[in-house]
Amino acid sequence: xxxxxxATGVGGRAAPVGDVxxxxxxxxxxxxxxxxARGEVAAPVLDDPSxxxxxxxxxxxxxxxxxxxxxxxxxxLVLDRTPADAYEAAKAAVQAKGLKxxxxxxxxxxxEAAGASFWYGMKDDLxxxxxxxxxxxxVDVRSIARDAGGDLGRNCGRVTSVLKxxxx
Numbered sequence: 001x002x003x004x005x006x007a008t009g010v011g012g013r014a015a016p017v018g019d020v021x022x023x024x025x026x027x028x029x030x031x032x033x034x035x036x037a038r039g040e041v042a043a044p045v046l047d048d049p050s051x052x053x054x055x056x057x058x059x060x061x062x063x064x065x066x067x068x069x070x071x072x073x074x075x076x077l078v079l080d081r082t083p084a085d086a087y088e089a090a091k092a093a094v095q096a097k098g099l100k101x102x103x104x105x106x107x108x109x110x111x112e113a114a115g116a117s118f119w120y121g122m123k124d125d126l127x128x129x130x131x132x133x134x135x136x137x138x139v140d141v142r143s144i145a146r147d148a149g150g151d152l153g154r155n156c157g158r159v160t161s162v163l164k165x166x167x168x
Contacts, residue, residue, distance in 0.1 A: 016058060017066050018124075018145030019049055020155040022076045022163070024064035028127045028142040031103055034112050038125060043148040071156035077139040077163050083109060086137035086166070087130045093165035097158070099126060117154055122147060124155055126162070139166055 021027055027047045030038075035045065049063040058066045067074055079086050087106050094101065094113050102125075103112035109130035116123050126143040141162055143155040 016051060016056070016150035017063055017070070018043060018147065018149060018151040018155055019045075019063050019142070020067055020071050020074050020144075020159045021064075021140070021142035022074050022159065023129075023140040023142075024048070024062075024067070026140075028129050028140060030125060030127055031112060034102055034114070034125050034127075037102070037114065038146050042146040043144065045144060067156075071153075071160070073160040073163065074141075074156060075163075077141075077166060078133055078135050078137070079139065079167070080136045083130050083132050083137040086139055087111075089166045089168065090128045090130055090139055090162075093162050094126065094128065096165055097162060103127075115158070122151065122154070124151070124158065126158065128162070139163070 029047070030045055051058045051061055051063065051066065053060045081089070084106065087109055091104065091111055094111055097115070099113035099115040101111065101113050103110055105111070111128040113126045114123060115126065123146045124143055125146065126141065129140045131138045141159045143158045145151045145155060
């Protein structure tokens with residue numbers, strides 16, 4: 001009962017969103033391989049998703065706005081490192097989180113991976129983009145659930161923990 005209470009307590013505070021990204025102005029998409037692995041019944045990957053009108057607190061609002069309120073740590077990471085060093089740190093962070101690499105493309109600065117939740121095995125897909133920046137490197141991350149609806153904060157936690165691991 002305690003586990004159920006904690007799960008529903010966390011779920012009651014988490015936004016009904018299963019899509020968290022650091023950059024909604026230039027959103028990260030997924031490769032054809034990842035989209036195929038997600039399957040036809042998976043939640044769609046959209047550039048500017050909105051919550052359904054029937055969802056309670058955040059009804060009809062853009063996911064980008066909801067992310068800004070409910071997952072404030074999900075922000076673009078600017079590092080004083082070369083893009084190559086930032087890429088290696090990002091790859092190491094993704095692997096350390098136990099995610100399975102799908103795409104490892106240092107030339108394009110792109111990493112894609114898949115993971116599942118510990119308790120229920122709910123599947124998520126993650127993409128990392130590393131680009132040059134005047135300060136060194138700019139890192140963006142997006143994690144999206146394959147199932148539609150809320151994820152009890154799982155993808156927010158994944159994005160923020162990957163960002164922290166990249167920072168070192």
